[in-house]
Amino acid sequence: MTETRAIVTDIEGTTSSISFVKDVLFPYARKRLPAFVETHADRPEVQHWLHEAAKEGGLIAASRTEVIDLLIGWIDADRKATPLKALQGMIWEAGYVDGDYRAHVYPEVAARLRAWRAQGIRLYVYSSGSVQAQRLFFRYSDAGDLTPLFAGYFDTETGGKRERASYERIAEAIGESPAHLLFLSDVLEELDAARAAGFRTTWVQRPPLACPADARHPCVADFDAIAV
Ligand SMILES: CSCCC(=O)C(=O)COP(=O)(O)O
Numbered sequence: 466m467t468e469t470r471a472i473v474t475d476i477e478g479t480t481s482s483i484s485f486v487k488d489v490l491f492p493y494a495r496k497r498l499p500a501f502v503e504t505h506a507d508r509p510e511v512q513h514w515l516h517e518a519a520k521e522g523g524l525i526a527a528s529r530t531e532v533i534d535l536l537i538g539w540i541d542a543d544r545k546a547t548p549l550k551a552l553q554g555m556i557w558e559a560g561y562v563d564g565d566y567r568a569h570v571y572p573e574v575a576a577r578l579r580a581w582r583a584q585g586i587r588l589y590v591y592s593s594g595s596v597q598a599q600r601l602f603f604r605y606s607d608a609g610d611l612t613p614l615f616a617g618y619f620d621t622e623t624g625g626k627r628e629r630a631s632y633e634r635i636a637e638a639i640g641e642s643p644a645h646l647l648f649l650s651d652v653l654e655e656l657d658a659a660r661a662a663g664f665r666t667t668w669v670q671r672p673p674l675a676c677p678a679d680a681r682h683p684c685v686a687d688f689d690a691i692a693v
């Protein structure tokens with residue numbers, strides 16, 4: 466079998482439960498978004514992402530309230546829009562620092578990540594959440610600070626997770642041939658795109674989901690079952 470030199474993992478539904486993201490993080494950001502935008506509107510990075518959101522939403526000369534409404538609509542629709550993800554990451558920071566929540570990771574994940582590192586495999590994250598959000602997530606995880614395990618992070622500024630070109634860019638950035646890279650995700654369209662770029666793939670189907678017998682990617686219920 467081809468040697469795996471690096472693993473790139475998704476977060477939601479793969480290292481961590483969908484419920485933590487949807488039922489804890491998203492509502493936290495939704496509730497605080499209007500006040501966050503009003504009180505941080507002078508920060509250049511906030512201005513930048515509000516402008517990008519308005520552009521992506523097709524709003525011309527939009528008021529701040531209109532952009533906030535647009536962003537809230539995107540949260541409700543679970544739209545993986547880069548401007549929304551960047552702003553969510555900024556808002557979530559306070560929740561982690563204040564101890565309002567810790568990021569969920571499935572019980573075997575931290576030990577398995579450490580075992581892969583001990584084997585010399587480099588670890589990366591590719592999530593729709595912004596790089597800032599990803600760093601916070603693993604710094605404040607319920608298994609402790611996992612950020613020392615990761616060599617790098619990719620978000621939708623690299624491209625959409627269902628696009629082959631994104632994985633080609635990630636392989637280029639990691640500096641390895643895609644054949645030596647393994648991508649983990651719960652979403653088949655993401656795995657198809659990664660495979661089209663030459664990555665090895667594994668589909669993570671956390672219980673109560675189950676792997677179908679005719680799965681088109683190697684399929685596991687947890688990280689301990691992943692063949693590297
Ligand atoms: C970085 S934590 C929040 C993740 C997030 O915002 C999201 O939309 C989940 O996307 P993923 O690509 O990890 O499934």
Ligand SMILES: [Mg+2]
Binds near residue numbers: 476477479651652
């Ligand atoms: Mg996912």
